[in-house]
Amino acid sequence: MARAVSELPPDLPRLRTVVTYLRGELVRAERALNTAEEREALAARRRPPADPPAWLIERGIGAGRLPVRVHAGTCWDARKRCAALSTDEARRALVEQIPPCPHCRPDVALGMLE
Numbered sequence: 001m002a003r004a005v006s007e008l009p010p011d012l013p014r015l016r017t018v019v020t021y022l023r024g025e026l027v028r029a030e031r032a033l034n035t036a037e038e039r040e041a042l043a044a045r046r047r048p049p050a051d052p053p054a055w056l057i058e059r060g061i062g063a064g065r066l067p068v069r070v071h072a073g074t075c076w077d078a079r080k081r082c083a084a085l086s087t088d089e090a091r092r093a094l095v096e097q098i099p100p101c102p103h104c105r106p107d108v109a110l111g112m113l114e
């Protein structure tokens with residue numbers, strides 16, 4: 001439990017000793033923190049990247065954010081506004097007239113040519 005200010009020594013030499021000790025402890029704690037952060041960063045770099053989803057749906061801009069395009073998961077033209085889809089959901093979106101991406105052609109990959 002932390003000591004109250006009134007429990008600290010009243011004289012200057014002993015207060016300086018306490019401050020010097022606490023500065024040393026702070027340096028040790030900061031080193032331990034830096035080591036832990038470096039270890040965590042290294043572990044994050046070693047993790048294999050997650051597999052991309054098989055299919056994506058791109059949402060539009062604005063309040064409604066309606067679906068505007070279906071993509072294959074590896075499409076270079078997929079943007080940040082995409083969410084993962086299952087194969088059945090991708091097929092359903094194409095049936096519901098959400099356009100396929102003209103670059104990755106998910107309709108062809110799913111065997112749903114127009």
